Amino acid sequence: MQLKNKCILLTGATGGIGKPLALQLAAKGAKLILVGRDSNKLETLAQQIHNKGGNAKTLVANFAEQGATQQLAQQAPLQFGNVDILINNAGVLDFILFEDQSPERIAQMIETNVTAPIQIANALMPHFKANNQGQLVMIGSILGSLGFPHYATYCASKFAIHGFSQALRRELVDTNIGVTYIAPRGVNTPMNDAATLAMLAKTGGNVDEPEKVAQIIVKAIEQQKQEVFIGQPESFFAWLNGFLPSVVSIGLKKQARLAREFAAKNKH
Incomplete structure (x- = not known):
């Protein structure tokens, strides 16, 4: 797929992956429709794109607010007259002992990571169906296939998005609408706090730079890939977990014990 003149709706546009992806x-x-909660950050990014000769507009949206996804889906096609690609990139993450995670934070994570992207896709589907074309890009995680200790709610949210992507892709098999699921491993963004980075260093976890992840996402869109898992050995363990979860559990015991002392420092 040629991306020139394609209208792309990008949520989480000013985040760690979102900004280099937008650029x-x-x-x-x-042609980009940049979506986020901070209007100042959005305008700064849009201006940066304009200064480089690009084309971008902004929409402020807080997915914790009722009706935000429907409003976004209504406003987005008005920006450039069409939406060709939706990239659901917005998300939140906690590295935390499950008992220390508040009910409010659990609800927020499910709303942002699961409910909002599904509702945006649902609201745009009539638009895609009417044109019989479009591409939905869901930014998931390796942890959408590999349950990792101290990320319980986050894993649940990404498992949900992975399953949603597979099911919708199969539902749309007789259309020209594609669904691409991207599963990064750890990414060096502000989503990973000091405790998380210390844990990854102690356990030997790998972290990719956001610019590299953005490059892989762009290539996956151009090639209209179905699923892309980023990084080894994490991608292998995600695959193995589908067949032999008990073996993976044994392998993660040491990491879980090492990680616990760092996770215990966080409360939300």
Whole structure:
């Protein structure tokens, strides 16, 4: 798929992956609708894109607010007259002992990571169906296939998005609407706090730079990939977990024990 002049709706546009992704998509000639909660950050990013000769508009949306996803889906096609690609990138993450995670934070995580992206896709589906074209890109995680200790709610949210992506792709098999699921491993973004980074260093966890992840996402969109898992050995363990979860559990025992002291420092 050629991205030049494609209209792309990008949520979480000013985040760790979102910003380099927006810049790389703009460099390909895509017309961007940047979505986020902070209007100042959005306008700064849009101006940066314009200064480089790109084309971007902004929409402020807080997915914790009722009706935000429907409003976004109504406003987005009005920006450039069409939406060709939806990239659901917005998300929140906690590295925490499950008993220390508040009910309010659990609800927020499910709302942001699961409910909002599904509702946006649902609201845009009539638009895609009417044109019989479009691409939904869901930014998931390796932890959407591999349950990892101290990320229980986050894993639940990404498992949900992974299953949603598979089911919807199969439902749309006789259309020209594609569904791409991207599963990064750890990414060096502000979502990972000091305790998380210390834990990853202690346990030997790998972390990719957001620019590298953004490059892989852009390539996956261009090639209209179905699923892309980023990084080894994490991708292998995610695959193995589907067949021999008990073996993976044994392998993670040491990491779980090492990680616990760092997770215990966080409360939300």
